Amino acid sequence: MKTLLILIILTLTTFGCVNKQTPKDEKLPVTETQEKADTVFRQVADFPTIKDTTKFIADLRQVFGLEVDESPSQKANEKIMNYKKVKIYGSDNDYIFIEYDYGDGCMATYPWKYRLLLTTEGGLVKSLSRQRFDFVTIFPNQNPFLLTVTATAKGNGGHEIYRISSDTLQNVYEGYFDYDVQTYDAHEDLSVFEPNELKIGFKDENKDGFNDIVFTGQKLMLGKYTKDSLWYDVENGKPFTIENPADRISIKYIFLYDKQTGHFKAKQKYGLDN
Secondary structure (H helix, E strand, O other): OOHHHHHHHHHHHHHHHEEEEEOOOOOOOOOOOOOOOOOHHHHHOOOOOOHHHHHHHHHHHHHHOOOOOOOHHHHHHHHEEEEEEEEOOOOOEEEEEEEEEEEOHHHOOOOOEEOOOOOOOOOEEEEOOOOOEEEOOOOOOOOOEEEEEEEEOOEEEEEEEEEEEEOEEOOOEOOOHHHOOOOOEEEOOOOEEEEEEEEEEEEEOOOOOOOEEEEEEEEEEEEEEEEOEEEEEEEEOOEEEOOOEEEEEEEEEEEEEEEOOOEEEEEOOOOOOO
């Protein structure tokens, strides 16, 4: 009898627990433990005004995750260099262009600048860390392309040329940062360019009705090879320098516009000695 009573009590307890379970279709309240990060730079609502530069920069870095080597020197020198509305080839939309110079950092993060292209609502189209930029008109009566110059801390680099394609920023210059077609050289090793950034022009080289890209300049050789392929940089006790180069080699790199792809492609194979 005692055993039967215990079994009845256990059965009633189990039944009570089952009925207290949450039904499968009942949704329990969920507590947000972390607010979702904002991916829109909302300060563009005040364009072209920057009410508080410090907050502007802080928000810009936070929203887009910009990596910066922080230091007292960096903090003292960071600034917004450009904040303007632009148009770019491939679209009739307006975009917001911001140039943030954070002033200082380690050599691996050179040139310590960010160039950001945003929609007018503050969404990120592209973030670029480049030495120099420009907006260049390649085709008459058309919106400009965005030109950038990449460079390492040592002084090696090249160009990129961007257009808008399907709401994204697309590089259409196929020789960019390819050291076989280096277009920026300030590194005084075996040679150096004069000017360091080759001159860039836009001309219809193949007479097809579309302008092409032409780089020109000189390569200053800072040494010579002997007949036995030994390199030397001093001759008659006088070192070869930029002012006294071993040789001057004229440079002309042509990149033809391809109507099918919309890209600028090398007219020929350009090697290190071209």
